[in-house]
Amino acid sequence: MSAVIEFKDINKHYDDSDFSIDNFNLDVEEGDIVTIIGTSGCGKTTVLKMINGLIEPSSGEIFINGSPISNADVVELRRGIGYAIQGTLLFPHLTIRDNIAYVPNLINESNEKIESDVLKWINIVGLDESLLERYPHELSGGQQQRVGIARALAASPKILLMDEPFSAVDEITRNQLQKELKQIHEKTGITILFVTHDIGEALYLGDKVLVMKDGAIEQYDTPRNVLRHPKTEFVDKLLERTKIIDQK
Ligand SMILES: Nc1ncnc2c1ncn2[C@@H]1O[C@H](COP(=O)(O)OP(=O)(O)O)[C@@H](O)[C@H]1O
Ligand SMILES: [Mg+2]
Numbered sequence: 001m002s003a004v005i006e007f008k009d010i011n012k013h014y015d016d017s018d019f020s021i022d023n024f025n026l027d028v029e030e031g032d033i034v035t036i037i038g039t040s041g042c043g044k045t046t047v048l049k050m051i052n053g054l055i056e057p058s059s060g061e062i063f064i065n066g067s068p069i070s071n072a073d074v075v076e077l078r079r080g081i082g083y084a085i086q087g088t089l090l091f092p093h094l095t096i097r098d099n100i101a102y103v104p105n106l107i108n109e110s111n112e113k114i115e116s117d118v119l120k121w122i123n124i125v126g127l128d129e130s131l132l133e134r135y136p137h138e139l140s141g142g143q144q145q146r147v148g149i150a151r152a153l154a155a156s157p158k159i160l161l162m163d164e165p166f167s168a169v170d171e172i173t174r175n176q177l178q179k180e181l182k183q184i185h186e187k188t189g190i191t192i193l194f195v196t197h198d199i200g201e202a203l204y205l206g207d208k209v210l211v212m213k214d215g216a217i218e219q220y221d222t223p224r225n226v227l228r229h230p231k232t233e234f235v236d237k238l239l240e241r242t243k244i245i246d247q248k
Pocket of ligand 1: 014015016017019038040041042043045046068082227
């Protein structure tokens with residue numbers, strides 16, 4: 001096993017905030033889904049955005065496949081890293097087809113390849129091909145979220161960053177999307193970092209769960225170990241809700 005993403009002695013401070021990340025070290029193994037959970041404002045989005053260069057660390061280095069990203073061309077870097085967020089931010093003036101084909105078009109893939117990829121991804125995320133000619137506002141929230149995932153995956157990223165992607169959809173849709181994401185992960189083997197505020201989602205989806213508090217790591221472990229051996233009181237508290245559900 002090799003670390004596809006490595007945070008090495010990362011520090012991050014914002015000028016106008018007390019928040020800080022200090023001496024943050026983390027290895028993400030290739031092919032893992034890592035779920036990131038913690039209270040609001042603990043630094044989850046900051047950690048995610050440092051990977052694709054949307055936020056720069058104050059000091060330290062992040063390596064992707066052993067190469068420091070501070071040396072990387074940011075456009076190249078982002079092309080290899082899918083990014084899906086809550087609400088998806090589809091391009092409203094583009095059809096679903098053109099949304100999914102956005103990056104393949106940018107990099108001048110052949111029309112045949114783009115067409116077959118669009119069909120492949122719309123199917124993988126569980127949507128009907130008849131939706132391809134529609135515009136985003138003609139789809140439900142859950143369908144739009146699926147298109148957002150298809151668009152991120154159509155760029156053939158090796159790494160997919162997801163920031164609370166399912167938090168705006170209803171629970172039934174969320175459960176379906178979680179199952180589909182697991183299947184997509186099994187089919188593609190890509191490395192996924194998935195931010196959530198739902199401990200059930202974190203435990204269900206994660207090969208590893210990263211629990212954060214105040215910019216620091218409380219525990220980074222398998223769901224099983226997090227459940228059986230919560231390392232801190234904070235992790236224990238986070239699990240309380242799950243335990244209540246288990247008892248009923
Ligand atoms: N651009 C910024 N300037 C100042 N403070 C920021 C900025 N972005 C985030 N923060 C602060 O950093 C902390 C962590 O933010 P974030 O990583 O977005 O947390 P999370 O995603 O866990 O809710 C928060 O306290 C937030 O207010
Ligand atoms: Mg956030």
